[in-house]
Amino acid sequence: MSAIAVKHKPPIVTTLGFIKAVQAWKHLRSEIASSVAGGINNIKSAMLDESKFDVHLKLWALRIPRELCKVATRILNGYLLDRARIKPITEDPSCEKNRYMILSEKVQNVDLSDIPNPKIDELKGLCKIEVVPYSLTLGYSYWGADHVLKQILPPGLEVPSSFETIVKYSIGVTLDFLFELFFPPPHNCHIAHLNIADELIPFKDVIAKVIYDKNHPRIKTVVNKVGTITNEFRVPKFEILAGKDDMVTEVKQYGATFKLDYSLVYWNSRLEHEHIRLVSQFQAGETVCDMFAGIGPFAIPAAQKGCLVYANDLNPDSIRYLKINAEINKCLLVRVIQNLIFPFSNPVSNAAHRVNGKTKSDDIRLAGELEEVPCNNLSNPEGIEGSPINADASVAAVKRRPESCQEAKSIKGGTNKRMRGSESFNTKPWEHVDHVIMNLPASALQFLDAFRGLIQRRYWKGPLPWIHCYCFVRSNETKESIISEAESALNASIRDPIFHRVRDVAPNKAMFCLSFRLPEDSCSNEDITNSVLHSADIKS
Template sequence: MLDTSKFQVELKLFAIRLPRELCKAASDLLHGYMLDKPRTKPITKDPTSEKNRYIILSEKVQDPDLSDIPSEKIDELKKLFKVEVFPYSVTLGYSHWGADHVLRQILPPGTEAPSSFETIGHIAHMNINDELLPYKDVIAKVIYDKNYPKIQTVVNKVGCITNEFRVPKFEVLAGKADMTTEIKQFGATFKLDYGLVYWNSRLEHEHIRLVSQFKEGETICDMFAGIGPFVIPAAKKGCLVYANDLNPYSVRYLRINAKINNVEDCVKTYNMDARKFIAQLMVVPTCETQCASTEVRKGKNMRIKASVSVDTKPWEHVDHVIMNLPASALQFIDSFRGLIRRKFWKGSLPWIHCYCFMKLTDTRESILSEAESALKARIQDPVFHMVRSVAPHKDMYCLSFKLPEEACIWEE
C-alpha cells in the first residue's frame, strides 16, 4: 500500500506582504528568489485583506532582513511599497510531488524510476522490468494518481508475445478494467480494444512519412493492416485501399474506423492469411459481373468519391503494397513471384514497403539479399529508412523498392 502521509513536508519560509496591483513588478524583481515547487503558487492571497497579496520566498532566503537577495533589488522594492517580511509555513503533500520524485522515495536506492509509459487513449502501457515487479502495484498507483484524468487505466505487459496476432497480454494494475479506447492521429480517429489488437503510438511519424508518399487516386494494398493506421489516412487522402489482417478483431475495428472517418467506401477489408489475400487480389475474374465487386460505391465523402476511379481493379494496377509486420514480413516477399498477369496489367509495377528488424548481426546487405532470394530477382535502387530503435542492437527499418518485373510477371 502507498502511504501518502510519508510525502508530507512542512517548509519554514518567509513571505512579503504587498498591494495586489504591484505583484507583477515585485515578482519580476524577485525572480529566482520566490518559492518554486510543483503545484504551488508563489503568490497567494492575504487572508486579512483583499487588497493585499503575499509573495512567498524560496528556501534560499534564510534571513528576515532579506540579506540573501541582492540589495539593489530590495532598494527597488522599497521604492514601490513598504516591505513587510514575516514567517510563512508551506505544507507540501503527496499531491504536490511528481511521479519521478514519489517513485524515487519508494523504490530501492539505485533503481531507475519507471515513470515513462506509452499512452493509448486513456490507457498507460508500462513495461515494468523483472527487478521492479514486486513494486508494480505501487508504481501503477503513482502513475494513475499523477496522470488522472488523462490516464484512467494502467496496464503492464505479461510475458512474451506468443499468439499469431502479435498482441501482447496485459494485466490491469490500476484504474478501470476498460481496454476500449480512442486515439487521434494524423487527422483521423481510431477506436480499438487494446487487449485484442495491436497498436503502437510510437509509429505515428512513420505512418505520416509513408502515407505522404501516396497520391490521391492511387491504389494501396496493406497486407498486415491492423486497425488501419496506414489505411485510414491513405483513404482520407483519396486512395482506394485493399486492407487485410489475420486478426478478426483488427478487421472489425478497421471497419469501425473506416466508418468513423467517413472512408468506408474507399476501404475494402479482408480477414485472411496475407499470402492468400495478395493472391486473391490478383486473380482475374472470368466475367464482368465478378468485376463489379471491386467498384467503389457512392459515398458520403465527395472528395474521396471523386478522386478514386470506379474502374480501378487490383489485377490491373496497384501503386503501393505495405508489409508492416517487421518480425516476419520478409518471409512473405516470395508471395509476389509470378503474381501479375502481363496481358491485364496497366502502368508501372508497385512499390513494396517491407518492414523488418535489423539486429546486431544483420546488415542492409543481408536484409536485401534475403528479399532478393525470396523474389529470385535483383532489386534495383532499394531504399532503407530507419524507423526507430526497438531495443539495444535492434532497430526497425522500412525497405522500399519497385517490384522487379522478372520476379512478378506471369507470361502467357
C-alpha cells in the same frame, strides 16, 4: 559487406567477458529480488504512505497591497519562491486588499538581509514592508511520478529520472521500464501501458498506483504486458494493475481518429512518424494494398489523401475496428479484404487453392470477401466484371460493390474534405497497384514469395508496384543479407533498394523499411486462368 549500424552499448570484446557480464547481471538481479522478497507483502501499505512524502517549508512572505504586486514582482525578480505549480503570490487570509508575496528559500533572515539593499530601498519607496512567516507543505500530490518512485524503490533498481515524450502524451523511459501514455485530448484515450522488468515485478502494483495517481483523470487504466507475444495475431496479453477494466479507447494521429480495443488488436503509438513518412510518398489517385493493415494506421490516412486502399488483416477484431475507423473518419476509399492470405509460393497452387476455398485453418477463408466499409450503406454486392478467371466457373469469386467513389460520396454523411472522393477508380486490382505495404516486421520477408508469378503481364497496366516491406535487423546482419533474403523469396533480383531506419527496438535490434519496385522477373507472362481451372477440376 558492412553490418548495419544499430545503436547499442559498447561491444564486449571477448566471449569470456560477455559471459562474465551476463553472469554478473543475473547475480545482481537475483540479489535485488531476494533483498526485497521479505517485504513484498507490505509494499502497498508501507511504501505508499502518502504522509511520508510531506516536505514542510518555513518561509518568509511580504504583505503587499494587491495593486502593487506587479511592480513588486519585477523588483523581487530572483527572490520569490520558484517552485513548479506553486504560485509565489497568494491571498492574505486576514485582508482581501492585500496579498502575500512568498519569498525564496534562500531568503533566510527576517530582516531581508539576503536581498540586495537597492531592491529593499525600492520596495520601501512603494509601501511599508511587512514581513510575515509563511508555512508551505509539499505533499504526495505535489511530487511527480519519477520523484515518488525514486523514494520508494530500493537502491540499485533503475527508475525513470524523467519522462520522454514519444508521441502526443506518449512517454517512454528505458528498454527495461517502458511506459507508454496514450492520451491525445479531447478523445477518450486513457490507457497507460507498462512493460515492467523482472526485477521490478515485486513492485508492479505500487508503480501502477503512482502512475495512476499522477495522471488521473487523464489515465483511467494502467496495464502491464504479461509474457511474450505468441499468438498468431501478434497481440500481447495484459494484466490490469490500476483503474477500471476498460481497454476500449481512442487515439488521434495526423488528424485521424482510431478506435480500438487494446486487448484485442495491435497498436504502437511510437510508429506515428513512420505512418506519416510512408503515406507522404503516396499520391492522390494511386492504389495501395495494405497486406497487414491492423486497424488502419496506414490505410486510413492513405484513403484520406485520396488513395484507393485495399486493406487486409488476419485478425477479425482488427478488421472490425478497421471498418469502424473508416466510418469514423469518413473514408470512402477503403476496401476491406477479410482473411485473404496466400500461403503458397506457387501462383497456380495459390489460385487453385483460392478456387477451392480451402485453407490450412478452418477458421480462415482464403477466398475472402472484398467489401466497402459500412459507412457507405451500400448493399447487394455483385460479382466483379472483367476478372481474369471465368465468372461462370464454379469458383468462390471475389466480390465487390459496383458503385463508384463518386456515387458513394453522394450518400448523406459520406463526405470527407481531406480526400478526393469524387475520383473514380476503374482499374481492377489485378490490372494495377501502386504500392504494397507489408508491415509485419517479424516475418514480412517470408511473405514475399506470394509475389512470384502473381502479376500477369497480360492484364497488368503501367509500372510494377512499390513494395514497402518492414523487417527487424540485428547488429550482426547486413543490408546485403536482408536483400538476399528478399530476392530468394521473390526468386528475382531487386534493383535500387531503399533502406529506411524506423526505430531501435532493442540494444542490438532495429526496425527497418525495405522499399523497392517489384522486379520484372517476378511477373508471369503466361495466362494461368486455364491452368487454375483445370487444377481445380482435377482436385474436385
